[in-house]
Amino acid sequence: MTLEEKITFYSREDAAAFQKYLREKGCPSRISVEHSFSGTPYFEGTIASILHLIELIEAREQDADLDELKSDLLSRRKTLEEFFASHKAGDSLTEATPSQLLAQAESIDAMGEDVQKQASDKFMNALMILGTLEDNDLLEVSEEKECYTLLATKDPNELRVMYAYTDFSGVTEEDLKEAGITSHIRTSSATEYIITAGAELLFVSDIEDLADLLDHMDVEDDEAARFVDAVFFKQALIGKIHALVAEGKQSEADLLAALDAPAFPLEGTDDVISFDISAEYLSGVVSDLRKQGVLSGKDGKIKSS
Known part of the structure; x- marks a missing residue:
């Protein structure tokens, strides 16, 4: 799913603890393990x-x-x-x-x-x-x-x-x-625990503790920041799409054209945000929002549920 978001941990215990956190927020997730040797x-x-x-x-x-x-x-x-x-x-x-x-x-x-x-x-x-x-x-x-x-x-x-x-x-x-x-060739193995959080996370209101939680887990600082930012940015995109549909934009083409504006204000702040997304990405987002029951409509038309 396009709205899913991945984050990589280096500890199985922390990955499991993060899955528990997501589960308590009503968000499904899955874990995959990747090994590397170099x-x-x-x-x-x-x-x-x-x-x-x-x-x-x-x-x-x-x-x-x-x-x-x-x-x-x-x-x-x-x-x-x-x-x-x-x-x-x-x-x-x-x-x-x-x-x-x-x-x-x-x-x-x-x-x-x-x-x-x-x-x-x-x-x-x-x-x-x-x-x-x-x-x-x-x-x-x-x-x-x-x-x-x-x-x-x-x-x-x-x-x-x-x-x-x-x-x-x-x-x-x-x-x-x-x-x-x-010559001395130093080899080492590494194991990554990749959590894929479902799109449901984007609709959870009480995740203010997300960044602090990750700060105390075995995850790279840049990776944790990227994940938290991605959740926030996707929430902003979803909110804008929902607003545009409410204004009467009923097709993906209409949404894509509207999202091409230079910038939009971020609610509750003095900041602005812009969206440079492809038609394919938008289609994936709309599809995910239909699955979440946020959007509906038939024959290419999009409506708020």
Whole structure:
């Protein structure tokens, strides 16, 4: 149905909870599960070998992107040097637990602008350190106790890191061999739970809590905003179609011509809205509105029910 709207969740539990919400609003829905599997190729080597690779490439031609990558790598090495200088094997990283990092991330927005960058840099450095330690088997993770233990220290130059193929333009097989760089393809699976909400949702009056509900679920912010907007926009379109039919527009052609106006006022606001829709889309909307009992009529004529 044209007026149905889909939204993608990354948690089966949240998808089920959203279906329950829709059901309580009198709106039917269905769920479909989609799996995907993909891989991204990386160059893997020690920090020292990656720096050597950059030198080999830039010996032939300077590259601003590689200069930036080199700067990032040197900064990464310095941060790791400072970390190892202040830690020893057996240390518990109590300030780097998931809950601690989450609290740091949530507090950044509440800070003044003058300290936001410093706090953000500290947060990103903490994530980088943890990731590098895990990739080099230097970290023991206790999920139950939410505790990270440093197993050993190491010269940062000897730590293995990975960068995407696309970061290195102009690289040759000889460069990779001389620098001691190998390829590492990271594959991962993803599961999406797609809820298709019926057109009935557009006729529910008490969905002011929709955006807040989605804000607390495992759904991308952009996806949640798109869904909420789509519901609102479709409600506005339905309202305008109903008004035009009440004014005497009795065919899809008449409706399409009327909807081609530059803009219409949005009821209860100072805003306006315009509708750039195709004849095929309008036909689908009218068909759905007939099924919902909002419109009726025979022989191509449209009437309000």
